[in-house]
Amino acid sequence: MKKLLFIIAIGFFACNTPAEKKAETVKTEELVMYKSSEMALLMREMYIFNEKTKEKIIKNEELGEFPANFLNIHSAILTDPADRNSNFEAFSKGFITNQEAVFSASSKATKEQFNKMVNSCVACHKTTCIGPIPKIKKLLIP
Ligand code: HEC
Incomplete structure (x- = not known):
């Protein structure tokens, strides 16, 4: 759960994340982590x-x-x-x-x-x- 919250926070922080894209970002969580x-x-x-x-x-x-x-x-x-x-x-x-x-x-x-x-x-x-x-x-x- 802690990890998931972290990922959501990344989606929230990222440079140009349109609101509708946030849900997708959460789905690709591992990917997002390695890409930072x-x-x-x-x-x-x-x-x-x-x-x-x-x-x-x-x-x-x-x-x-x-x-x-x-x-x-x-x-x-x-x-x-x-x-x-x-x-x-x-x-x-x-x-x-x-x-x-x-x-x-x-x-x-x-x-x-x-x-x-x-x-x-x-x-x-x-x-x-x-x-x-x-x-x-x-x-x-x-
Ligand atoms: C010299 C320019 C510059 C300054 C100063 C700067 N930032 Fe940034 N910041 C950026 C850039 C460029 C990115 C995107 C980094 C990347 O994706 O490689 C970024 C990304 C971020 C992110 C998103 C990180 C993520 O999860 O993708 C946050 C949050 C942030 N900055 C907060 C801050 C805070 C707080 C400060 C001051 C204490 C600060 N920045 C100062 C240029 C700056």
Whole structure:
């Protein structure tokens, strides 16, 4: 059951999954799993990590450290390698700078910096992968 939920989540997250295609995605579950690119896996990890970070900010807890493996955004293999153009590199750098700054911001500025980081996820997604944008926006701290 846990696995099935995971698969449904993938269908929900994927770049351009029209609603009517979601049911089909669930049927081909094993296939979907093997097809996930390095970048898709990294993105899911970044999403989950930032969901937890959001909770910590709201509860005023210690945030820990910037996860160094997020730097793999500069090298991870994409589903469509053509996506990695100069634009993509610029958005990656902007995102990394903003994500790092979440950990160095003063406690007063953390929430604002976190939301800035989330907006830099969205900015890149507008150019490459629009599907997950509504989901990503849910990370914003009101
Ligand atoms: C530099 C551009 C860029 C940035 C920055 C970026 N993304 Fe992505 N994201 C992509 C691309 C491109 C894909 C598709 C990856 C693939 O299929 O190989 C993707 C895929 C995803 C997916 C779908 C993964 C799946 O299951 O297929 C999620 C969720 C996601 N990103 C969330 C985020 C979050 C959260 C952030 C910020 C913390 C973020 N992204 C930052 C470009 C970006």
